[in-house]
Amino acid sequence: MPTVDAETLRGLPHFGGLDAVARRRIAAGSRVRTLERGEWLFRRGSEPRAFFHVLEGCVQLFRSTPEGREQVIHRLRAGQSFAEAAVLTMSAYPVNAVATSSPTRLIEVGASSFLQVLDEDPRVARAVVASLCRRLVRLVQRVDELSVSSFEARLARYLLDLPAAGDGDDLVVRLPLPKKDLAAFLGATPETLSRQLRRWRDAGVADSRGAHITLHQPDVLLAVVADIPVPSHLPV
């Protein structure tokens, strides 16, 4: 059970400004955990004893219905923290969490030491408030997207938000996750994703070869994102 170096905590957004004493206190209540792909970190409804910070790999937060349909709420990569809110309300984790790559290394910060430091140091409180706010705004956006925009629009937005390389007039992006997971993240099925990419290929808008997707007409995608139906002067 590897413990956490107090120095390591300096890198975390919440604890960057802390003095050495407080940092050592947090470090004492923390440890590093390593998970394999597919391993569960916590389940929805269980008691939140800790929040987490991703050092390496990827964690997916999701909910699921009794029949197995799942909605991915969030994907966390290196440098991001999560589950602070659950710790702060001290009620229950509202989602499930599993690692989606191997190995995934995390810092697990114990609830009690975190709450103590939070009460004593206004700077931590400030940092936590800020990060909660950012998350809140992002969620508001997702509520909006999931209910009013089509799958096409959600996918277009996702692709345009990826880091892209130019290639002549085209943009080329690389999917950072398998297509079936991307589909789940966008609240749809792999079949729907596949069909949308097919339609774009037929229309000459975008081509996909494996995880590499070439956007021939990014402006069309931009119009889709804005939810303005594209004037169909396109060849069949």
Next chain:
Amino acid sequence: MPTVDAETLRGLPHFGGLDAVARRRIAAGSRVRTLERGEWLFRRGSEPRAFFHVLEGCVQLFRSTPEGREQVIHRLRAGQSFAEAAVLTMSAYPVNAVATSSPTRLIEVGASSFLQVLDEDPRVARAVVASLCRRLVRLVQRVDELSVSSFEARLARYLLDLPAAGDGDDLVVRLPLPKKDLAAFLGATPETLSRQLRRWRDAGVADSRGAHITLHQPDVLLAVVADIPVPSHLPV
């Protein structure tokens, strides 16, 4: 422009524990506003100069697409605060806000005095963090609901969450808002709402007369909420 009595602030969740000095500071940066039904409080994208606390009436937060489709994010009634997150990030209101009843009275708390007190008093920070967390959890629930559950399930859950009066074996609830607004809140259209109520009436599950809805078989609705398809031993 009526100013705010420092005593009034004692009633607000964020400021209940404050000392008189801090409260007077907040009061100086605040005022009471009265809106008519339909009046705008702020628009998405504008700069957040204040957050609000509802004293009376109702405020609706929503987003809308260029073509006019709207998604209601939240409805606030007396005793609730909103837009703290926008103030804290200091970027832009992520939603629109309008009053939906007349009169709607609000306390408008100026951003600068709020931020100052937040930095100085850890108790305020704690209260704000707690309220943000609650909101975050509720939003996570909505992301989940909007994407994985059917309209029927969302409506069932909404009805079961209303305060109900018993009447024999039946439960009777009163819709606190017009049906078209309810439909929007649940991310659907009035037609869809109408049809669902019709189906329940035909199945003998629930009857609606205006805003009064009688639930003859609450257990069926409970099953719907759990997303377990109801075994159809029901008469046509």
Next chain:
DNA sequence: GCCCTCGCTTGACGCACGTCAAGGCAGCGT
């Protein structure tokens, strides 16, 4: 009384997506 507006209800119709089922194609172990 009449007419207007608004909220609600119904029907007809279309489309986006989910589900089920059947391949194709890669990688990988034996």
Next chain:
DNA sequence: ACGCTGCCTTGACGTGCGTCAAGCGAGGGC
């Protein structure tokens, strides 16, 4: 080589829900 097992793709089909359009009933003004 073989057959696994996953991931992706495609087709056929069903359905939830939005859109359009019509009609209904309850106010409210004149």
